[in-house]
Amino acid sequence: MKKSITFKNDQLNMAGDLYLPVGFDESNNYPAIVTVHPGGGVKEQTAGLYAQNLANQGFVALAFDASHQGESEGEPRLLEDPAARVEDVRAAVDYLTTLPFVDEERIGALGICAGGGYSVAATQTERRIKAVATVSAVDIGAMFRGEDPAATLPTLEAVAKQRTAEAMGKESMFLNWAPHSLEEINENTSVLMREAYDYYRTSRAQHPHSTNQFLFKSLDKIMAFQATTHISTYLTQPLLLIVGTEADTRSYSEQFYALSNGPKELFWVEGATHIDMYDIPEYVGQAVSKLTTFFGENL
Numbered sequence: 001m002k003k004s005i006t007f008k009n010d011q012l013n014m015a016g017d018l019y020l021p022v023g024f025d026e027s028n029n030y031p032a033i034v035t036v037h038p039g040g041g042v043k044e045q046t047a048g049l050y051a052q053n054l055a056n057q058g059f060v061a062l063a064f065d066a067s068h069q070g071e072s073e074g075e076p077r078l079l080e081d082p083a084a085r086v087e088d089v090r091a092a093v094d095y096l097t098t099l100p101f102v103d104e105e106r107i108g109a110l111g112i113c114a115g116g117g118y119s120v121a122a123t124q125t126e127r128r129i130k131a132v133a134t135v136s137a138v139d140i141g142a143m144f145r146g147e148d149p150a151a152t153l154p155t156l157e158a159v160a161k162q163r164t165a166e167a168m169g170k171e172s173m174f175l176n177w178a179p180h181s182l183e184e185i186n187e188n189t190s191v192l193m194r195e196a197y198d199y200y201r202t203s204r205a206q207h208p209h210s211t212n213q214f215l216f217k218s219l220d221k222i223m224a225f226q227a228t229t230h231i232s233t234y235l236t237q238p239l240l241l242i243v244g245t246e247a248d249t250r251s252y253s254e255q256f257y258a259l260s261n262g263p264k265e266l267f268w269v270e271g272a273t274h275i276d277m278y279d280i281p282e283y284v285g286q287a288v289s290k291l292t293t294f295f296g297e298n299l
Contacts, residue, residue: 002052007064007095009088015071016064016092017043019055024101031106031299032060032099034092034129036115038278039080039140040177040200042070042209046112046278050135050291053284054110057292059299060102064092070209078174078211080218082118082140082225089122093129106130106299110291112278113249114140116241117227120256124234131298133240135287136277137253141225152223159220166217173216180212192248195275205279231259238263238298242287244272265294 001020006013021030033054037047043063051061067084068074074084089109097104108131111119116137123132145152162173178196179185185194199205200212239260243253245268257266267290269276272283 001055005062005095007091009067009072009091012067012073014064014067014073014088014091014095015043016062016095017048017051019048019051019061019063021055021058021060026101028101029103029106030058030060030101031108031295032062032096032102033108033110033295033299034089034096034119035061035063036085036089036109036111036119037063037066038113038115038138040210040212040214041113041115042207044207045199045205045210046135047115049279049284050110050112050288053288054291054295057288057296059295060096060099062092062096064088065209076172076215078214080140080214081221082121083221085114085118086122089118089129090126093126097128104128108132108295108299110135112136113138113274117141117252120231120235120239121225121227121229123237123239124230129237131238131240131295132235133242133291133294134253134256135242136244136247136249136274137241137256138249139225139227139252139255140222141227142252143249144219144222156220156223159217163217174213175216175219177212177214190248192274195273199275199278228256228259231256232261235260236262238294240265240267240290240294242267242269242277242290244269244274244277244283246272247274247277249274 035047047063051063054061065072068079109119116134241253
């Protein structure tokens, strides 16, 4: 059973889908899980799929649209601000604690792709999250900074100029998360971007609220973000990292695992790529089975 809900994030109204277990009884106390979508995603895509699967396993699960995105409020639209997205996770936990059928001592978080990095970052200082899991985790700040920090300086200079232009009344500039059309894909396009096009821009998972765009001036905020800042000291809750053996983003899960000093497990899904883990039944089934055991033991 799925219910469309809204919840408060300070002054913003956040839009979410609350998935309830089969045989739901409001008089019971259930463990609950917040599912956090990838950059550019919305609640109706992979975050909702995982939420639905977890509800089928007996959990209350909440998938929601990030602030400034999807059906959630927030201006300017299509801002990708990691600090805001971490706060979104906290606000989602706030909402779950108000539900009489949720056991506030048994709340977990699951993040996919950039949502994985945001979930891990939130859990480091959000003690109400008792266990955290990721699927195809990405540290979005590290990804956008790349391997050569000096190479980001021209981008930051361009962001600064764009902010000044917008302050003077010029129009906003936007970037695409993935190739917007098939014509943009060539022999130099990475496997990840090819897969992202197939997932987000075709009937496979395309959704009208997922526009494939974000504000160019998000980049200074993204590049300042690091998902692992306090992972070695503050992340004492159990951590599960699920990643495909063929994912070109596997290094982020490996880094999270290496840096964490708490209870942790790195779970490999043989043959899966990064975006295979979003919706391919064979691979999602393996992930959900592992997540069910993990959250069942730790919530």
